[in-house]
Amino acid sequence: MPRPLSVQLYTVRDRLVADRQGTLGRLAGLGYDAVEPYDVLADPKGLRRTLDDLGLAVSGAHAVQLLGPEPGHVLDAVAALGTDLAIVPAGIPPEEFTSRDGLARTAERLNSLAEVAGRHGIRIGYHNHWWEIEPRFDTPQGGVRHAVDVLAELLDPAVFLEIDTYWAAVGGADVPALLRRLGPRVRALHLKDGPGTKEDPNVAVGAGTLPVSEILAAAPEAWRVVEFDACAGGTEALFDALAASRAHLASLAAS
Secondary structure (H helix, E strand, C coil): CCCCCCHHHHHHHHHHHCCHHHHHHHHCCCCCCCEEEECCCCCHHHHHHHHHHCEEEEECCEEEHCCCCCCHHHHHHHHHCCCCEEEECCCCCHHHHHCCHHHHHHHHHHHHHHHHHCCCCCCEEEEEECCCCCCEEEECCCCEEHHHHHHHHHCCCCCEECCCCCCCCHHHCCCCHHHHHHHHHHEEEEEEECCCCCCCCCCCCCCCCHHHHHHHHHHHCHHHECCCCCCCHHHHHHHHHHHHHHHHHHHHHHH
């Protein structure tokens, strides 16, 4: 694999509350080498110490709090976690992605945030759901592009994208083609799988509808971050699915 395989910690959010060290240790025991925290203000220094003890890197961090009026302390927390990639995972109204004016406002907001973050040695990224994919816009060449394509054209080069491949598929994208269009703008992938619906739980990567090998080939240098928004069957089923996801991704890397 081009980078250590990571897990978005939102996947195990309930277990983290009950037993943070034990849960992180279990992820390490499954063979994951990195994590992506989602609540950067919750004891970042303590979390970093635990991760260091377990040999887990930090691939990036989700930080919706960056959209608040004072992002400085949020950026400091991201740095304390040991990563220079801070990702806005939500918080911008979905309707902003339905018009060119809304996309321009969104780009301006992210570009301004990137300028502030750059002074802290941190890069800003944006993570999609389906609502940045479903709206389509005509191009001057007579084609049609998803809202996230238009947004990417408006973003400063310093702003990267973390493409959630499952939500992109749910939104109607040909995910490998989308990744090829976005090119090096994509610094990270959320890898999840399932039936391709908004409501149903996820399944192990490789056990659903997504063309995983084609997706990986389309963004070979991006971080791979496994995530489950929901998993049927409880805690043990979730860890079994995490193990199966890692095994599948390792098999693709070895082939």
